[in-house]
Amino acid sequence: MANSKYEYVKKFEVEDKLPPCNWVILRIDGCHFHRFSAVHDFEKPNDVNALMLMNSCAVAMLEHFPDIAFDYGVSDEYSFIWKETSQFYQRRASKILSLGVSFFTSMYVIKWRDFFPHKELKEPPYFDARIVCYPRAKIVRDYLSWRQVDCHINNQYNTCFWKLVQSGKSEKEAQELLKGTLAKDKNEMLFTQFGINYDKLPAMFKKGSCVYKDHVEETVKIDEAGNPVKRRRQMVVVDHIDIIGNKFWKDHPNILKED
Amino acid sequence: MANSKYEYVKKFEVEDKLPPCNWVILRIDGCHFHRFSAVHDFEKPNDVNALMLMNSCAVAMLEHFPDIAFDYGVSDEYSFIWKETSQFYQRRASKILSLGVSFFTSMYVIKWRDFFPHKELKEPPYFDARIVCYPRAKIVRDYLSWRQVDCHINNQYNTCFWKLVQSGKSEKEAQELLKGTLAKDKNEMLFTQFGINYDKLPAMFKKGSCVYKDHVEETVKIDEAGNPVKRRRQMVVVDHIDIIGNKFWKDHPNILKED
Amino acid sequence: MANSKYEYVKKFEVEDKLPPCNWVILRIDGCHFHRFSAVHDFEKPNDVNALMLMNSCAVAMLEHFPDIAFDYGVSDEYSFIWKETSQFYQRRASKILSLGVSFFTSMYVIKWRDFFPHKELKEPPYFDARIVCYPRAKIVRDYLSWRQVDCHINNQYNTCFWKLVQSGKSEKEAQELLKGTLAKDKNEMLFTQFGINYDKLPAMFKKGSCVYKDHVEETVKIDEAGNPVKRRRQMVVVDHIDIIGNKFWKDHPNILKED
Amino acid sequence: MANSKYEYVKKFEVEDKLPPCNWVILRIDGCHFHRFSAVHDFEKPNDVNALMLMNSCAVAMLEHFPDIAFDYGVSDEYSFIWKETSQFYQRRASKILSLGVSFFTSMYVIKWRDFFPHKELKEPPYFDARIVCYPRAKIVRDYLSWRQVDCHINNQYNTCFWKLVQSGKSEKEAQELLKGTLAKDKNEMLFTQFGINYDKLPAMFKKGSCVYKDHVEETVKIDEAGNPVKRRRQMVVVDHIDIIGNKFWKDHPNILKED
Structure with a gap:
């Protein structure tokens, strides 16, 4: 029984090879993790176990896919930098995207119990993912700087926000109090109101x-x-170190070495 | 601290909206499942529990994503037909692809224990996925026919192959014996050598x-x-029914109804 | 002398085949034709010779490219409907786009003298072009309706505008007078102020x-x-006929016949 | 009269912005120029006037589109290198492609008479075009080297081929005689059989x-x-100079200067 009569439907598949000599960044992001973290009682603003679970999955990714050169993660988001020379599945975008996010998700569920031995998984964690190509190593560095600056901004805001909430403010009030504040205002608030020296917070958070x-x-x-x-x-x-300045990259010249 | 200096990196993201008025098929496929099924001692040629686990995840998909109209699965592969009118994430391909395959993977690991209570998951199951657009319902039907014909051809071959292997042939010998045989030869072989009436095999397999x-x-x-x-x-x-002929579609006119 | 050392650069070319079973519309549009028509003293609001030159090139297109089923033109714009079954250069978008717009441009310059025997071409006419895929004949009809409605709206506006300008108003005044007017207001203005019965204007303009x-x-x-x-x-x-209603399409069922 | 009912058809247009920080090469190529050059009696293997017409159009391109940094042409083909920073029509591929090839075609027809005052244009010249993105200046150099090596290989072959044909061989015999010959064989043949020192041929040809x-x-x-x-x-x-070695690029560092 030949299948040829229907095989024409394969012609609708679109070739999606990523351009050569581009660094490929796969970024995954927890879907509805606001709710997911509430359902699972994650500590606010940072749940160490949840972050370590993410990190553990990211380590598994680096070990499993040999073409990944570097991962960077913050909160429920992780970026995976694929070498510009990668020929993984001939650079087909849908392969990199689906295999990457699927493997990460699988690890997340499998490893859940290692990091939350006393918490049952109440709903399925899942992630969206996207792929972006970057033509030069220096732009990859700017990408990573963008994510690390974002980490800092969000962490500072969230630290203030949750301290205010934990001290009795409503979420709305906390939001209002923080509107328009600058970085130094927030550091000041943490120090004077809550006795927190922001610089002393764990590097993983910052x-x-x-x-x-x-x-x-x-x-x-x-x-x-x-x-x-x-x-x-x-x-x-x-x-958990600075990757915006040059030091890290001088110390590790091979990670983003261009062909 | 503004993030504007690095935000230009967002401009490298590519818009990937799928064309309107097209049915969107998301097909996922187990990655390295040949090994995965060996590692987990799946029955050959069909492991009922493994198939039911896949089906259970597919049910969860249909329940979770309201724009999925129909799923069709065989072996470690499943196709999900998204309605042509779907506006899920503005039809962005990477969203449909990543969220679909990630949710499926999550369910697969979570439900594993329900279907294999006595088997530990020894390695992470993960899936690749692709998206194909089809401009008309009748081509979607041809797509489904293509998959169902494939199911039949593979199942008939695999049933013979594993019967031969289980009867003492090497995998190589079994392959040789089947080379060039027609459908009726295989049915004949099953009946005369192994006393199997192919038509009586479970519909899920066929x-x-x-x-x-x-x-x-x-x-x-x-x-x-x-x-x-x-x-x-x-x-x-x-x-587990015929979807090549017209009967099913006459009985269920709403599933592929065109706008 | 082998060329292999540099041939890797070919790998950067991207496959751009258009999806099967889609009607392909190539629309070209005069670039900077506001200035071009001023430089060449085109009559306002419609220059019969300029329109006939466009039409003549469109006829040449239909004769030259056998897969074009229908052209529709208005002002300095023309749409070419390629049959959904076309296999012209394997449906590569850049081929259809470039060959179409280049052939049209070539004809436009060559035929210029036929329609403007006493006007020298003072600057090079050139056109932009785009390609859009439509999955069904009925959407192609909606596309054509969209263009024909646009033709009517623009022509009615432009007829009023230029009559006002020719009667002594400045362009700005004419614009102000027309702001917010409805179709029937414009018809009324043409009739009472300028003695023009809009319905009696040439079909090509309307x-x-x-x-x-x-x-x-x-x-x-x-x-x-x-x-x-x-x-x-x-x-x-x-x-120069109505293609919004059903009559034309009933009379010419083969033009948009679907496979 | 509102047009909104049909305007949904605009949603089928696909965004086609080229990725930032990539050099964009637009290459045009004469369509059916084998026949076109025969119909217009171009000299073989190189028609100086035809080449100069191409060059003249290429000059017009560089003058007209300010984002073009460099053109390279051979035979009926021309490559236009757009600066990596170009924001021409927001880098939309179809705009660059269509406007480029249309403008070139327009100039070709307009300038025809300047280079062939005694030859009537017997059929419309037209060109296909493609766009390729290159992420780094050094790959653009490799692209140009690829084209210049091709120019040399083709010119050497064509010079021999047409000398053989002009000396009385049939085209088939000439082809046979050249099959498998190396560069030095061809130079030898030109010198001994036809008294031609290949190195002394015009630089424009080589x-x-x-x-x-x-x-x-x-x-x-x-x-x-x-x-x-x-x-x-x-x-x-x-x-008409070497662009494979470093000298030209050292002398003109601004042409491919990277941001």
């Missing part, structure tokens, strides 16, 4: 999370003289 | 699975005279 | 121009008895 | 034509002492 492969030195054994024998090994690290 | 909303009559209570009080109600049904 | 192949009867010779011998022959016609 | 803006020094007047007063002025030049 800087977001970077996931990448790095060379680390590890002790593999102790020799007969009692000295540690060390070896450099490449491993995936999660870090 | 026809795949259709998921759609239908009006069903249900007894809501028994009245004082002891007679059942019935009510017509719309509910999601899973069916 | 309805635009349709170009298509039609069967016409022509006398091929006179037989011995002195009677004309007629033969039906297909030829390209230019017509 | 290198193609480059069009760009350059600073030239011109004498604006002679002062009282009889000395020429010179001024540097930017003007469009047509040159």
Whole structure:
């Protein structure tokens, strides 16, 4: 029984190869996570376990897809930078998009119990995703700076907002109090009203999370003289550092090396 | 702290709205499911629990996304037909693609335990997905016919193949024996060598699975005279029937009704 | 001397095939024709020679590209409807777009002298073009209705505007006088102020121009008895008729016949 | 009379903005120019007037569209490099494509008589066109190298081919004689059989034509002492030089300067 009579329907498929020599950024974002985090009682403004679950999935992504060079995450959002030379499924956008977001989602549900052993998953977490191409490494850096600035702005706002709410204000009142305030006003408010030194908050909240492969030195054994024998090994690290300035990129020149 | 300096990177995002008045088919497909089904000891050629897990996720899709009109599934593949009038996220392809495949994946992992209570998930299931637009209902029907013919061809082949393997042939020998055989040869082989009447195999294996909303009559209570009080109600049904001929579509004219 | 070292640059070309089973409309539009028509002293609001030059080029298009089913033109704009089954250059958008607009432009310059024997071409006429796909014949009809309604609205406005200007008003005054007027106000103004019965204006101005192949009867010779011998022959016609109502399409069912 | 009922058809138009920070190459190519050049008796293998007509149109392009940085032409083909920063019609591909090819075509017909005063245009010249985006200046250089290598290969082949034909061989025999020959074989054949030193052929044939803006020094007047007063002025030049090596680009660093 031949299938040829109907096979013409395949002709409606559209070729969607991404242009060569472009860095490909896959960004995923929790869908309806405002509700999802309320349903699951996430701590406000930052739930450490929820962030670590996201980070753990991002590590799995980097390990699973060899063409990912760098991940950056904040809140319920993660960006995955695919090498400009990647030939993963001939750079077909729908493959990168669907396999990436599907794998991440799968990991999120599987790992849920590791980070929330006492919380049942009450509704399915799921994510939207998009793909954007960037023609040069320096624009990828600007992209990452854009996300990290956003992380900072949102975190500062949310920290103030939830402190106000936790101190008895309604959400509406908190919103009103923050309208039009500048960065330094918010730092001031945190310090004087709540005794919080913003700079001392965890780096993960302020800087977001970077996931990448790095060379680390590890002790593999102790020799007969009692000295540690060390070896450099490449491993995936999660870090919460500034990626806007040049230092990180000077220290890790291979991540965004252009062909 | 303004973010404007880096916001230009948003301009690299590409508008990907699907054309109006087109039916949108989202097809998902298990990635590396050959290995995944081996790792999890799926029965060959068809694992009833694995198929029912897929169907259960497909039901959840239809219930969750109101613009899906019909699902059709076979093996580790499912097609979701979005109404031609859908305005879901303004018809942005990446939204439909990512949210659809992510939600399905999430359900698959969550429901795993319902269908495989004694099997641990050993690796993350994940799916690729693609989107294809079809300008007319009759082409959507041809698309579905294409998938259902494929279901039949593959099932017949796989039934023979695994029977041969289970009877002691190597996979290579089984392949050789089946090379060039016609449909009737395979039916003959099943009947004479293995005593199997292909027509008597479960419809789910031969026809795949259709998921759609239908009006069903249900007894809501028994009245004082002891007679059942019935009510017509719309509910999601899973069916294993022919969708190539006209009968199904005459019986369900609303599913592919064109604007 | 091999060229292979540089040939990788071809990989940056993007496939741009238009989806099957869609009608393809190529619309061209004069670029800076406001100035072009001023520079060449076109009569206002309608220059018969300029319109006939456009029509003549549109006839050439229909004769040259066999997959064009119908042209519709108004002012310095023309739409060309390509059959939904067209396989012209495998439906590559850039081919249809570039060859269509380039051929039209070439004809426009070549034929200029036929319609303006006493006017020198003072600057190069050129056109922009776009391509839009329509999934069904009835939407193509709506597209044509959209253009023909536009033709009527613009022509009525422009007729009033230029009559006012020619009667001594400034362009600004004319604009002010017409602001907010309805169709019947404009007809009234034309009749009472300028003695013009709008309905009696040339159909080409009010309805635009349709170009298509039609069967016409022509006398091929006179037989011995002195009677004309007629033969039906297909030829390209230019017509100025209503294409919003059903009559034209009932009379010419083949033009937008769907596969 | 409102047009709103039909205006929904505009929604079928697809946004086609080219990605930012990419160089945009518009390449046009004569359609059926094999026949066109035969019909108009172009000299083989190179017709100087036909090439100069192409060059003259390319100069007009550079002067008309301020965002074009460089043109390169060979035979009936021309590439136009649009600056990576161009915001011409918001980078809409169909605008750049259609306006570019239409303007070029218009100039070609208008200027025909300047280069072929004694030849009537017997059929309309028209061109196809395509657009390709290149993310970096160095890839644009590779693109140009690709075209210039092609120019050389084709010119060498065509020079031999037409010499053989003009010496009495049939086109088929000439083809056979050249099959499998290397560059040096062809040079040898030209020299020994036809007394032609390939290196001495006009640079326009061997290198193609480059069009760009350059600073030239011109004498604006002679002062009282009889000395020429010179001024540097930017003007469009047509040159036939190597653009594969670094020299040209070192001498003209602004042409492909990246933002």
